[in-house]
Amino acid sequence: MEGITINRAAINDIDFITDTIVAAEKSGTDNFGLAKLFGVEEETMKGYIHTMLDEEVDGCEMSLSSFLVARHEGKPVAAFAGWVEGGNEGDMPSSLLKSNLIGYTLPQECMLRSSEQADVVKALQIDREEGAYQLEYSYTLPEYRGKGIMAEIINAHIQEAISAGCEKLQVHVFENNTAAIKTYEKMGFEITERFESKHPRAPEFFPSNIEYLMENINIKKYKL
């Protein structure tokens, strides 16, 4: 789409990125897994996400600096996070950076509640490959969908991945999100693994009980 610029999220994008994370978590459903997992209201969880994005932590999906934002006339209209797995200051897996952020921000009783739900979420906790470029939490404002904006952001992430020397990109996507799956396929991704939760309460936590790992292993060809 013409007139779109893509650049990294800045501090005044925190509201939009908070909305991005909530919308991406729900993926077109009413299930806000994070709020459910920690036993808090949706608005409360949104507040915690806002606080976490304000911390200076790089290298996971709750890092403001991971997000690339597409803007139209200066206004944010779409966003998508990407980072090199384990490429942060402390060489930590991004899942533990996210845990540290959550553990640091949320009250202790939320941690205890989440431990009671551990069995429900376990099957869909997919490991990320160290050194692979990760994508997570994509969202486009409804009136800007179908214009190829997300493809432009993914392309910008692919360029970042190449500059960082990564050999592949990985993204997790729920089975119900067919629009995203199509976009990823167009951008060179293929489904490489399927994860299914048979837990009876999984539908309360996730947009679908089936999640795919999709990978783009052809990024070297962009170097030509």
Added chain:
Amino acid sequence: MNRNEIIEKTTAIFHEIFKDDTIVLRDDMTAADVENWDSLTHMLMITRVEEVFGIKFKLKELNKLKMVGDLISTIEVKLS
């Protein structure tokens, strides 16, 4: 509290949180080496460590605790 006492108490926390009484801590041990050490149990482990030792980690400190040895050393520094 000396380093050995810290290791002893931390070992007990690992046994409890990761539900495995055979875990023996090594300085170079990471989450990848422990069966149940995932994003959820990680939060519980950190919370328990803070409780048992009466300390509070800064976020910057937490994000550098990749190896068990780093965790033990950070506890040691915070208690001294």
